[in-house]
Amino acid sequence: MFTKILIANRGEIACRVAATARRMGIRTVAVYSEADAGAKHVAVCDEAVLIGPAAAKDSYLRGSKIIEVAKATGAQAIHPGYGFLSENAEFADAVQAAGLVFIGPPASSMRAMGSKSAAKQLMESANVPLVPGYHGDEQDPSFLRQQADRIGYPVLLKASAGGGGKGMRVVERSEDFEAALASCKREAISSFGDDKVLVEKYLIRPRHIEIQVFADSLGGCVYLHERDCSVQRRHQKVLEEAPAPGMPADRRAAMGEAAVNAARAVGYVGAGTVEFIANQDGSFYFMEMNTRLQVEHPVTEMITGTDLVEWQLRVAFGEPLPKKQHELAIHGHAIEARVYAENPEKGFLPSIGTLRHMDVPLAVAFELGADSVNPAAVRVDSGVREGDAISPFYDPMIAKLIVWGADRTQALARMSQALSEFRIVGLATNIAFLKRLVEGEAFSSADLDTGLIERNQSSLFPPAAPAPLGALALAALALTNHETVHGAANDADPWSQARGWRMNGDYRRTLSFTDEFGDYRIGLTYRNSGWEIDLDKQRQRIELVSQNSAELALRLGETALHGCVRRDGDAFHVFTGGRHHTLTYNDPMAHAGEIEAAGGRLTAPMPGKVVAVLAQSGKDVKKGEPLVIMEAMKMEHTISAPSDGLVEEVLYEVGDQVADGAPLLAFKAA
Structure with missing residues (x-):
């Protein structure tokens, strides 16, 4: 087995890999950006090396630098986690060329599944069911419209190289096709550098069901059953559960076998996820394959009694799969909720700031690899601690909350209770929204489809009310x-x-x-x-x-x-x-004189970067006149004059990083 590996990632997945490696007696090397110098994943690994500034392109996406660090520290393999370089075929090739082991699938498998249209053509030849549609190379707008007319509306336009919900448009009528196609292509070229699209039948009230597959280099390949990931917002997952509610055994076997066929068709090795779109009548169609470990993998671990990261390490080392298909039974039910620093009431706008207080539910140890599942299992996977900051540079996920129950009813009750015990102060979170979602009639009764959140807007987003x-x-x-x-x-x-x-x-x-x-x-x-x-x-x-x-x-x-x-x-x-x-x-004694002492200093509404200074020291301004523009989480925020007055002093310059609440300029009201 490996004695040392490098983890080319950050956050909860880096902490997760480090914990499994430690249990296996494997030392770990963390890489970190300047923004992550005090991060949890840096603290839990045996070694840590700085690889660049905060921006991902200058740090976590620097494949050559990461390989250089791996060789310098004596690591034998690189675990990419998910995101960043995890599905980058060129990086996988470079790791292998450097004499290191890439803990993931072969680059050829990534390339085969990297293009949605090419992957679907390959799946068709492997007898994997496909949604009716056009997945070819012809991109003439009139031809694509003819294909959409043939398929029948509504249709879904999807960027061939896309992901994360970008480059997707639903077209209800033929006369709307050309405008939607132009918009889809613009977004595709902007996001992925490739404006090729495919056209598919848009299914009404579909479910998103994915199959966890695992293959070794010795010819073994199994499926570890399914996850239902139907609850989404803007094509991004919010809740995941395993097994899928209402899944009969024959359909589970059919989907599992189709997923294994898909993996074998591309010579897959390691952990992967074959994603299907499923009709309410039970029919299912191949959507795409994620050639990496998924964020929601813990629910699979909970119901199968496995540690998928350990499997990754063993398979990458050349060992056979730890279990065969007949040994992978389902025990109970698991649900995962993604706890994000975001404001659901404001369009899920990301929130940045410091975790001033963070109370997590009491985590009950889950014995991975055991024959039975701990009936009181509650698990929190997190890459942050109380006192850490959620920065504008990376994904604002705070933690994954995972619970297990003997059945779905018990799992729902445990998730509701655990969300009540998850309390965060310092920034906006989606915890209250998740609790409403879990307790809502649609989710609790398993009335699932990808439009669940949109269909239940009134109950999931109740009007704000005064404190009781x-x-x-x-x-x-x-x-x-x-x-x-x-x-x-x-x-x-x-x-x-x-x-x-x-x-x-x-x-x-x-x-x-x-x-x-x-x-x-x-x-x-x-x-x-x-x-x-x-x-x-x-x-x-x-x-x-x-x-x-x-x-x-x-x-x-x-x-x-x-x-x-x-x-x-x-x-x-x-x-x-x-x-x-x-x-x-409101304590008037404690704050007496503070207004005068503040001297009219306007402050930063959140941590970020000054991108424009429109005010000048010594100049008069009118009420509402923009003074400073800040950027945070790729959004601009304008600080304006609260009244007519005089700008006495500008305290920051363009390019400066500013802390939350920092005074930006001294202002004297007229």
Whole structure:
């Protein structure tokens, strides 16, 4: 077996590979960019080498540099993870030419599957079912329109070299074909440098089902059953599960055999995924093959009791597959949710910033390779830790949350509970959205297709609402408890206790919190066993039942309530009832004079780069006039004058990197 490998990737997959390698007694070398100097994958590997600046093209995509590092550190093989260079045939060839082992398929297999149209022609010859369509080389617009008319509408135009949902258009009518084709070709040439497209029948309410295949260099090839990846947004997966709900044994075998035929047709070695589009009637058609390990591979590991990364290492070393087809049974049901730094309510706009607090569900160890599956399995695969930053340079995935149950019902319940325990402060996430998705009628009843999210917009994106009394009570109690614990100068002196006790009469105070809906003025009256809360003429008694760190359980009137409160400065992040409420505590004493001290400094709304400075020091400006333009996550953000006034000083220049909240210029209102 290898004694040392280099991991040519970052994030959770690099951490995942490192963990398996360590268990096998294999040392690992990490590569990292300047932006990842303090990253988790750097810390968990045995060695780490800087390979370039933050941009991927200058670091993680520098194949020659990565090979140079592998040779210099004595690594015998390179694991590419997924993304970056994992499906780059030229890189695989270069690794082999350097006398190293590429832990992945042969470059010839990548090239065979790299073009959607060529791959489909190859699959047709291997008797793998194809969606009715045209996959040839003729690209004349009138000819392609004739093919679409022959197939019948709606049709799907798809970039032959595409992926990730780019270069795809659904055409409903013949008269719309030419405009859609021109748009599809423009996006294809921009994204992939190739404007060739294929035309396919567009299936109504299709499911996306993929088969995990694995082949060794000795002629062995198996399928490790299927995953349902139908829940998607803009052709990108959100939830994955295994096995696919409602999959009869005969169809599973047929799809598995078709996937193995596809792998054998290209001389495949290693881990790969054959993706199918499936009709509601059970018919299925080849879509594409991913010649690498997939992000969602953990659900397959959970139901088959395997470690697919270990399989990769053993097969790359020349060993036979650890199991034969008849040994790959299905145990229970697994679901994976991708936790992203993004804002679903704003079109899934990526969010960047620091993970100020990160509470993950209690992970229960999963014994990979065992004959049976741990019935309490909860797994979190993550490449970040509390205190790390989600930068604008890479994919904003925070973690993969994977759960197992004896059946789908149990897995759903565990996923819902685990999402309730996954709490993040510091940036926007999709956790609340995932919880609504998992608990929604469509997903829980397995009414699955690739349009599930679009079909359920009203329930998945409910209108925002003001903080309920329970959330305000949790915030108020967290504040008073903090004062009680930290406010006493002398625990033995009752007069120094911040408990609200008074010798004569009641102690009453007013707390002020703010959110996007406005101000909440909460009246609190001290009682012997707790407080009485008063908001908008609602008066309820609050009694603290228990407290464990930030976890609070209380009784609000006759109602039992529990939640978690994480404080970040003046912001109280309240997690309760599956929702995350952010309440700003208004403490006039703590902030007296801050406005004057700030001197009118406009600040950066997020970390990013200054791409334009439109203001000049000493110049008057009008309200709304653009002053500075920043770029973050490939999007521009304009900072404008809040009122008429004078720009006293510009603090940054074009090209400067700016931290979240940093003052950009000094401004004096007129």
